[in-house]
Amino acid sequence: MSSPTSSHAYGIGLIALLVGLSASVVFYTSFYLPESLAKPSVSHAILEPAEEFFLIEIVPGAVNDDGNDYLPQKAEALLTFTNNVRWINNDDTAHTVTPDHRYTDGYSGDFGSPGVIKPGDTYEFLFTEETVIHYFCQPHPWMKGEITIAKSRF
Template identity: 75%
Template structure:
């Protein structure tokens, strides 16, 4: 009569552990991960608004006391002009940086990554009502505010 050796029991335990880990990885990558990364359902009218809202960083914006973001207090309407484009028309690099971190459920984190060199643009598609004060990181006196509201139509 032969008795199982400890290496035989060790092998069965290792196979059981590997099968369990494999099943966990398959569940995580097939079911959990895609659901956690899925974007919310957003109306096609919001994803493709009628027009764009352009906010200019005007020439001379770097000089304290001058106008900077024009319009300075902009209102974007969902389905109408909720795709907002900031265009740097100044001869100095600037940013569009939220005063407080804001993440849109569909479009992600708001704020330009790096600086906008002269002639560059930054665009963001707002899909939720919100009011966001923002500024230029290297020039904090440059301030603006964007309000996103439901359209009345």
């Protein structure tokens, strides 16, 4: 005959399991999670560029398919000088700024207007890394623009 299993063994096993789970939760919340959510270190000059913002205009009549949609159509902004970019909708129709391909800035997150930009409203994005982005208006896909973020030469 086999001897009955001791309830002490189950108790010790349960305690060991709880201690292991507790240690895992403490590690995850104290070390792993903050590290994975931390924003990268970015210089003060990039976070507060010399110019308040670089302006791109959605021109009046942009909804018409004539190729004059964003002014400038191909923009170049410089890190530490003009990397805080603002789109202003001067048209009488709502538009978007939607990247052709998803772009995530390491500091500022996902690029692209969070919905439509109503007439007179703006969308602003702080670029902290060099990149080239092609973008368009989602309701009016013939509206296309491009922005290049480059390192300052100074």
